[in-house]
Amino acid sequence: MTKKLYYEDPYLTTFTANIVKQEPEYVVISETAFYPTGGGQPCDLGRLNGISVINVEVVNDEIRHFLAEPLDPDITKIEGKIEWSRRFDHMQQHAGQHILSAAFAELFQLQTVSFHLGKESVTIDLDVPEISAEQLQEVEDLANQIILENRPIETKWVTEEELAQYNLRKATSVKEDIRLVIIPDYDYNACGGIHPSTTGQVSSIKILQTEKQKRQVRVEFVCGQRVITQFHRKHSILLNLISTLSTPEEKLEDAANSILFTNKSLEKQITELNNKILQYEAKDLLNESNNEVIGVTFENRTIQDLQKLARFLVEESPNTLCIFVSHNDEKLQVVVAKGKNREENMKLWIQQIILPINGKGGGNEMIAQGGGEALLSSADLLNNALTHVR
Known part of the structure; x- marks a missing residue:
């Protein structure tokens, strides 16, 4: 099995390895810093010997690196380079999810049942039929307080027997090679994902909206640089609305409601x-x-x-x-x-x-x-x- 360097050092962006298996579409190497798709987190992208890595997946216990074009068939060693901006973004979002899920659990005993890291936002599904705006605000405040305190984020390999020593947020079905991600005195969770070394590097968390999913609630949020991206996008829209409607920001809601009321009346006529x-x-x-x-x-x-x-x-x-x-x-x-x-x-x-x-x-x-x-x-x-x- 391929040795996983991203487990040892998520900040590692360059590495060398031997080619174990080479096919026209993909290559398997002796060790890799590329995180493969899994656990709700997308894979890393980057390059192997200058050729773009377009996907990384685990198939039949192999970490397969799918390439934009085949490698030279005569080479036996490769140099890998991770796309750092994507890697760090995923580290921020995944760590932010741990912090947010732990806040839901600590404040309201709400368990996260699924997690998805998308291109623009992140979602978690909570095992609850509904949740109030006040609860969401309280959770968001606690999550950002944990970030502000810049607590360490530690990883640790444990055996099944050693799990009893930790107050896990949720049980794990894994029996061996158990990797814990720990924010001391706050969150203990079995996870194979990549995270920064401190909560401060998550920067900030912002809950965007919620959506009812059968008997669960889906919470959409962003962390780190994505918060700034969302702010810039929404601020640009806000400025355009202020200009278009010739209305100050504090009266935009009234102006929009007035337009909607007028439109409904006109539609009826x-x-x-x-x-x-x-x-x-x-x-x-x-x-x-x-x-x-x-x-x-x-x-x-x-x-x-x-x-x-x-x-x-x-x-x-x-x-x-x-x-x-x-x-x-x-x-x-x-x-x-x-x-x-x-x-x-x-x-x-x-x-x-x-x-x-x-x-x-x-x-x-x-x-x-x-x-x-x-x-x-x-x-x-x-x-x-x-x-x-x-």
Whole structure:
């Protein structure tokens, strides 16, 4: 098995090793400082002999380094270099997760059941159905206090028998090669991840939001440099909003609520006006037709508008049956409806009408709708439908 140098020194960024196995896509080496994907933490990236390492995974007890291109087949030794900015970011986020999870456990006896380190943020899932804003603030305050105290972060290999000497935050299923990550007098946790040597190097923790996940709560947060990145991003958005709305920062929330209220009112008015237009359109169609079957083609009319128009029409004329066909982009959409005095079943009709366009549809006895490919013109589809009526 490959010797893991990252366990010994997470600050190690360059190393040399012998090639143990070389395949076209990956290489296995005698020792490595590359952390492979695992435990919720992504792998390190970097270079082997100048060639980009694009992924590192453990497969069949081998740490496989997947390369952007094959190494020279004649070489037996390599020089490795870790991408330090990514490594240190992961160290900050993972240590921050330990600190935050320990705060949830200490303050409210809430256990972390899963952890994921993403590209922009980190999440943990808590074994609790809900959590308050006040609890989140208290946890965040304690976590940042632990960071400010700059406590040491230690690692230690122990046997299964020695575990009883430590107050572990959660039990471990590992029976051998047990590695503890310890923040003295605060957190004791079995972990194979990489961490900085002190809590101060995590810099800061900020909880971003929570999301309910079935019977658990997912907490999203950032640590270290990611806190600054989030601040810059949000501050830029804030300044743009202040400029766009011509409103000072302390009144932005009121301004946004006012805009939302106005938009809802305008949307309601637009809907009411659109319904009146459709009612007038329905009356015009009835006035223009002497037939109890009305068929019309349209261009780019929404299925919702066609449905409303059909309902208004048959409500106005209970003896009428209408067929509307609209050509929208490369599709045809159809609505059929009947007045209450007619006997036809629109749900059955729509299936027959849209058959030539490989359509799908549904509805009920009074009104139905469907759509399919524009395999023929809207006029031809309407004529087919009218023939079906006759």
